[in-house]
Amino acid sequence: MTVFHCCRIFLCRSLRTVGLVLFYYGFSIGITFYNKWMMKGFHYPLFMTLVHMTMIFSLSTLTRHAMLCWTGKPRIILSWTDYLRKVAPTAFATALDIGLSNWSFLFITISLYTMTKSTAVIFILFFTLLFKLEEPNPFLVLVVLLIACGLFMFTFQSTQFNLEGFLMVLLASFIGGIRWTLTQVLMQKADLGLQNPIDTMYHLQPLMFFGLFPLFLFNEGVSLSTSEKLFGESRLLPFLHSLLMLSVGGMLAFGLCFSEFLLVSRTSSLTLAIAGIFKEICTLCLAAWLMGDTMSVLNWLGFVVCLCGISLHVGLKMYYSKSK
Numbered sequence: 001m002t003v004f005h006c007c008r009i010f011l012c013r014s015l016r017t018v019g020l021v022l023f024y025y026g027f028s029i030g031i032t033f034y035n036k037w038m039m040k041g042f043h044y045p046l047f048m049t050l051v052h053m054t055m056i057f058s059l060s061t062l063t064r065h066a067m068l069c070w071t072g073k074p075r076i077i078l079s080w081t082d083y084l085r086k087v088a089p090t091a092f093a094t095a096l097d098i099g100l101s102n103w104s105f106l107f108i109t110i111s112l113y114t115m116t117k118s119t120a121v122i123f124i125l126f127f128t129l130l131f132k133l134e135e136p137n138p139f140l141v142l143v144v145l146l147i148a149c150g151l152f153m154f155t156f157q158s159t160q161f162n163l164e165g166f167l168m169v170l171l172a173s174f175i176g177g178i179r180w181t182l183t184q185v186l187m188q189k190a191d192l193g194l195q196n197p198i199d200t201m202y203h204l205q206p207l208m209f210f211g212l213f214p215l216f217l218f219n220e221g222v223s224l225s226t227s228e229k230l231f232g233e234s235r236l237l238p239f240l241h242s243l244l245m246l247s248v249g250g251m252l253a254f255g256l257c258f259s260e261f262l263l264v265s266r267t268s269s270l271t272l273a274i275a276g277i278f279k280e281i282c283t284l285c286l287a288a289w290l291m292g293d294t295m296s297v298l299n300w301l302g303f304v305v306c307l308c309g310i311s312l313h314v315g316l317k318m319y320y321s322k323s324k
Helices: 003-041 045-071 080-104 110-117 120-130 139-155 163-187 197-226 236-266 269-291 297-323
Strands: none
Touching (some): 003 045, 003 110, 045 080, 080 163, 120 139, 139 297, 163 197, 197 236, 269 297
16 A cells, blocks of 8 residues: 555545534534523423424434435334343433533523533543543543643633533533443444434434433423413414424434534544534634623633643544554
């Protein structure tokens, strides 16, 4: 194999990864601002999440049918045993991660959400080590300390800090660590046949829906049934407007899920977390500009320290990959 051929392969892989990351950025940043904007007037985040899951399942079903008509090859359908044993843990973790994340927007700013959510890399790192998807090394302690210290500096004496919302996002980040580690295992197991993101989304959504539905009934069921924002609305136009806004979010959620699963299936769950570095900077800048989020110098320093921890992890991952 010539040097030119090796460079060509490396360039193609790099361009593919960059394309996947940018594709993910568009939907991820878009739905973050959509959720915050939606929560200002529609205080039912769990119901919104259930609607998004329903739309993702419907669009996945239509896409699978279109792929069947186009290729003539039947799509994978898991047995009930594999479905409940291997897919259910990922589905329930995903439902709680998304549900808690959306719920937190009732209490916290986009800036605090973005910064706290970035700690997911610590939990992903922990679970990838636990499941032996990554090899341990002593520098990982420094990575965790930098990210933890950065988060403390970011939230210290913050004027827009809310403990309830902060704990929700932190719990979502912890569950997100389980979610993306299990997702990587699920999609990279050849015997399951879920390498295609559409097939993964199709199998996950029903269990995600039923996993989150009891929490929705307990927290929002009675209130939503009498709310003028949706079912309690007697006029047709406001009702249709609410459905349209929820549908826009469903389209964004479908695009985000597809881009996330595509990135994980072609790379890894850690790559997804690492790719969030620049996305988080963009989100924080846009939040300060569009939403009026305020951040002190100490908060920005905390964000920089956290980015240093994540960047160190990127460097270590690249170094050990080259060593192999």
